[in-house]
Amino acid sequence: MADIGVGLVGYKFMGRAHSNAYRQVGRFFDVDPAPRMVAICGRNEAAVREAAEQLGWEGYETDYNALIARDDIGLVDVSTPGDTHREVVLAALAAGKHVLCEKPLANSLAEAREMMDAARQAGVVAMVNFNYRRVPAVQVAQKLVADGRIGEVRHWRAVYLQDWINDPSFPLVWRLRKEVAGSGALGDIAAHVVDLAHFVVGPIAEVVGTMDTFIKQRPLETESGGGAGLSAAAGQEMGEVTVDDATTFLARFDSGVTGTFEATRLAPGRRNYNSFEVNGSNGSIVFNQERMNELQVYFADDPDGLQGFRTINVTDASHPYAANWWPAGHILGYEHAFVHAVKDLMDGIKAGQTPAPNFEDGFRCQAVLAAVEQSAANHAWVEVERP
Ligand code: SOE
Numbered sequence: 001m002a003d004i005g006v007g008l009v010g011y012k013f014m015g016r017a018h019s020n021a022y023r024q025v026g027r028f029f030d031v032d033p034a035p036r037m038v039a040i041c042g043r044n045e046a047a048v049r050e051a052a053e054q055l056g057w058e059g060y061e062t063d064y065n066a067l068i069a070r071d072d073i074g075l076v077d078v079s080t081p082g083d084t085h086r087e088v089v090l091a092a093l094a095a096g097k098h099v100l101c102e103k104p105l106a107n108s109l110a111e112a113r114e115m116m117d118a119a120r121q122a123g124v125v126a127m128v129n130f131n132y133r134r135v136p137a138v139q140v141a142q143k144l145v146a147d148g149r150i151g152e153v154r155h156w157r158a159v160y161l162q163d164w165i166n167d168p169s170f171p172l173v174w175r176l177r178k179e180v181a182g183s184g185a186l187g188d189i190a191a192h193v194v195d196l197a198h199f200v201v202g203p204i205a206e207v208v209g210t211m212d213t214f215i216k217q218r219p220l221e222t223e224s225g226g227g228a229g230l231s232a233a234a235g236q237e238m239g240e241v242t243v244d245d246a247t248t249f250l251a252r253f254d255s256g257v258t259g260t261f262e263a264t265r266l267a268p269g270r271r272n273y274n275s276f277e278v279n280g281s282n283g284s285i286v287f288n289q290e291r292m293n294e295l296q297v298y299f300a301d302d303p304d305g306l307q308g309f310r311t312i313n314v315t316d317a318s319h320p321y322a323a324n325w326w327p328a329g330h331i332l333g334y335e336h337a338f339v340h341a342v343k344d345l346m347d348g349i350k351a352g353q354t355p356a357p358n359f360e361d362g363f364r365c366q367a368v369l370a371a372v373e374q375s376a377a378n379h380a381w382v383e384v385e386r387p
Contacts, residue, residue, distance in 0.1 A: 001031075001032045001033070001034055002032055002033040002034070003033050003034045003035065003036040004033040004034070004035060004036065004074045004075050004098075004346075004349060005036050005038040005070070005072040005073040005074050005075070006022055006035045006036060006037055006038055006073065006074075006075045006076075006077060007038060007039050007040075007041060007061070007067040007068065007070065007073040007075070007076050007077065007097075008022075008037075008039075008040045008041065008057070008077040008079060009040075009041045009042075009064045009067065009076065009077065009078050009079060009080055009084075009088050010041075010042065010077075010078065010079030010080040010102075011040050011041075011042045011047065011048050011051035011052075011055070013230070014079035014080075014102050015040065015042075015051065015055070015079045016051075016055060017079075017131075017334075017335055017338045018077055018079050018100075018102075018129075018338060018342075019037070019040070019051075019055035019056060019057070020055075020335050020338065020339070021335070021338035021339045021341065021342040022035040022037050022056075022342060023037065023055075023056045024339050025339050025342045025343050025346065028324045028325060028339065029324050029339075029343045031342075031343060031346040031347070032346070032350055033346055033349060033350065034346070035075070035342065035346065036058075036072075037055075037056055037057045037058060038057070038058050038059065038070070038072050038073050039052070039057055039058065039059045039060055039061050039067055039070070039073065040052050040055065040057040040060050040061075041060065041061040041062065041063070041064050041067045042060070042062065043062055043063075044062075045060075045062050048060045048061075048062060064088050064091065065091060068088075068091050068092050068095045068097060069095070073097065074097060074098060075097060075098040075099070075100065075345075075349070076088070076089075076092035076097045076098070076099050076100075077099075077100045077101075078092070078099065078100070078101045078102060079102045080102075081174050081175075081180050081181060082104060082106065082107040082180070082181055082182045082187065083107055083179065083180045083181075083182070085101055085102070085105065085106050085107070085111070085115070086106055086107075086111040086114065086115060089101050089115050089118070089119075089126075090114070090115065090118055093115075093118045093119060093121075093122040093124065093126065094118075094122070096122065096124060097124065098124045098125040098126070098345075098349055099119070099124065099125070099126045099127070100127050100128075100129055100341075100342075100345055101115075101126070101127070101128050101129065101359075101362070102128075102129050103128055103129060103130050103131075103191050103192065103195070103362070103365070104128075104182070104187045104188075104191040104362070104365060104366055104369065105128050105359060105362030105363065105365070105366055106182070106362075106366055107181070107182030107183075107187070108182065108366075108370070109363075109366050109367055109369075109370040109385060112359075112362060112363045112366035112367075113363060113387075115359055115362075115363075116359040116360055116362070116363045116387060119354075119358070119359040120359075125345070125348050125349050125352070125353070125354045125355075126354055126358060126359050127341075127345055127348065127354050127355055127357065127358060127359075128357045128358070128359060128361060128362035128365075129338070129341050130191075130192060130195040130196075130199075130357050130361075130365075131337040131338055131341060132192055132195075132196060132274060132289065132337060133195065133196065133199050133337075133341075133356070133357065134321070134337040134338075134340035134341050134344070135287075135289070135292050135332075135336075135337045136293075136314045136315075136319045136320045136321055136322055136332070137287055137292060137293065137294060137295040137312075137314040138196065138199075138200075138287055139319075139320040139321075140295055140312065140314055140319060140320065141200060141276075141278070141285045141287050141295055142199055142200045144285055144297070145200055145201070145278060145280070145285070149282070149283065149299070150278065150279075150280030150281070150282050150283035150284065150285060150299070151280040151281030151282030151283065151300075152280055152281040153201055153255065153257050153278060153279070153280045154257060154258070154279055154280060154281065155257065155258050155259075155260075155277075155278070155279040156197050156200070156201050156251075156253070156257055156258070156259040156260075156276065156277075156278050157259070157260050157276065157277045157278075157279075158193035158196065158197060158259075158260070158261050158262075158275065158276040158277075159193070159261075159262045159263070159273065159274075159275055159276075160185075160189040160190060160192055160193050160262075160263040160264075160273070160274045160275075161262070161263070161264055161267035161270035161273040162189065162264070162265045162267065162270055162271065162272055162273070163265065163266065163267050163268045163269060163270050163271065164230045164231075164265060164271075165215070165245070165265045165266065166265070166266050166267075166268050168215045168218065169218075169219060169234055170218060170232075170234070171218055171219050171220060171221035171222075171232045171233070171234035171235070172218040172219065172220050172221060172239040172241065173221055173230075173232050175188055175230075175243075176218065176241050176242070176243055177241075177242055177243065178242040178243050179242070181243055182243075183211075183243050183244060183369065183373065184211075184213070184241075184243030184244040184245060184246075184247075184265070185243075185244050185245060185246050185247050185263040185264055185265050186211060186243075186244055186247045186263065186369055186372060186373065187369055188265075189263045189265070189274070190247050190249075190261060190263035190369070190372070191365055191369060192274060193261055193263065193274065193276060194261070194365050194368045194369065195357060195361070195365045196276055197251070197253075197259060197261075197276070198357075198361065198364055198365065199356075199357075200276070200278060201253055201255065201257050201259075201278065202253055202254055202255050202257075203253065203254045203364065203384075204251045204252070204253050204254070204259065204364075204368050204384050205251075205252050205253060205254045205383065205384060206251070206252050206371070206381050206382060206383045206384060207249050207250065207251045207252075207368060207371045207372050207375055207381070207382055207384065208249060208250050208375045208380065208381045208382070209247060209248060209249025209250065209261075209372040209375045209376050210247065210248050210249070210376050211244040211246070211247045211372070211373065211376040212244060212245060212246050212247075213241055213243070213244055213245050214245050214246070214266060215241060215245060215266075216240065216241055217238045217239065217240060217241065218234075218238065218239060218241055219234035219235055219236065219237065219238055219239075220234070220235050220237045220238070220239045221233060221234060221235070222234065222235040245264060245265060245266050246262075246263065246264035246265070246266060247261075247262070247263050247264075247372060247376070248260075248261065248262045248263075249261050249372045249375065251368070271290065272289055272290060272334075273288065273289070273290055274288075274289035274290075275287060275288040275289065275290075281300075282299065282300045282301060283297065283298050283299040283300050283301075284296075284297070284298045284309075285297050285298075286309070292332070292333075292334070293313065293314055293315050293331040293332060294311050294312065294313060294314065295311070295312045295314055296309045296310070296311055296312075297309065297310060297312060298310075313328070313329060315328050315329050315330065315331055315332070316328045320340075321336070321340045321343075360387045363387050364384075364387060367384045367385040367386070367387075368384050370385065371383070371384045371385070
């Protein structure tokens with residue numbers, strides 16, 4: 001079996017999730033090439049050296065240019081905040097490396113278009129990691145819709161609700177600063193349900209939306225928290241929050257389907273409530289990431305007297321990816337979708353074909369985000385730019 005050297009830029013939340021995926025994929029799936037964890041990269045040498053040891057990397061780099069220049073690296077994984085996606089991805093593509101870039105693709109539509117065009121020119125595999133596409137229950141939902149099992153699709157309804165910044169004393173971490181994150185709930189979590197909408201229903205044509213910031217000042221962080229990067233120590237000095245806490249928007253799809261979206265990080269009790277419902281002429285489907293091994297389905301052609309939403313336990317061997325893990329009912333977690341993404345990425349590299357979502361899909365998502373921002377500023381419907 002061949003292998004491919006991987007260089008991972010970023011060692012915090014996404015760096016840990018991606019490291020786990022590279023470590024696990026060959027133990028549960030047949031992959032050829034298999035990823036070889038050559039080096040992880042970060043500017044803080046003490047921190048990235050520790051991460052290399054803890055996460056299972058052969059070595060580390062403190063400069064992404066040095067990582068990209070290595071002959072033993074054929075795949076560059078960009079798992080940093082959005083303000084560095086463009087520069088690292090363009091450098092990796094120019095060096096002829098395959099690329100996996102975390103969502104959202106970029107911090108602006110102009111950057112996303114530049115990256116999409118560069119990927120088209122580079123002739124390598126260039127994939128965006130929207131991890132929820134690879135939750136087995138989401139794959140089942142997408143296939144039920146594609147197979148016409150719920151008939152003509154009429155409505156898409158999605159919410160992504162979190163509460164990790166509901167406390168006003170939570171510090172001003174990078175996800176709350178526009179110059180780093182690009183936007184707040186819009187790019188961080190609405191991006192996920194926009195991508196899922198594209199995956200399950202199809203392209204979005206136009207949107208009208210709002211963006212709001214409820215907590216406008218927060219204490220500056222004194223040191224960034226470990227782990228998922230969703231915690232940090234706060235100081236006394238205050239700073240301006242420059243991104244949205246929440247966004248809501250309506251959408252019309254190319255197909256005529258109506259869409260409603262809400263994303264906020266100020267919904268107490270909602271830890272990671274990424275949920276969608278799709279209604280068709282013959283039924284409905286509901287997914288909830290907090291119950292990610294289940295899918296709620298309603299079919300209008302069920303026998304009279306027996307109609308109602310029922311729960312599919314999406315852990316049977318016949319379900320996507322499930323046969324490679326545990327027996328039915330033993331369930332998967334958040335990290336498994338990243339392993340599935342790396343499995344499909346390895347297959348894509350073997351075939352010379354980028355698995356969805358590719359950079360065009362990443363651009364499509366970015367175009368919706370940009371349209372929502374424009375709509376929120378102009379209080380008007382905005383057409384979504386095309387690739
Ligand atoms: C924080 O909102 C966050 O970590 C997002 O950045 C991730 O994309 C999402 O999967 C979980 O929540």
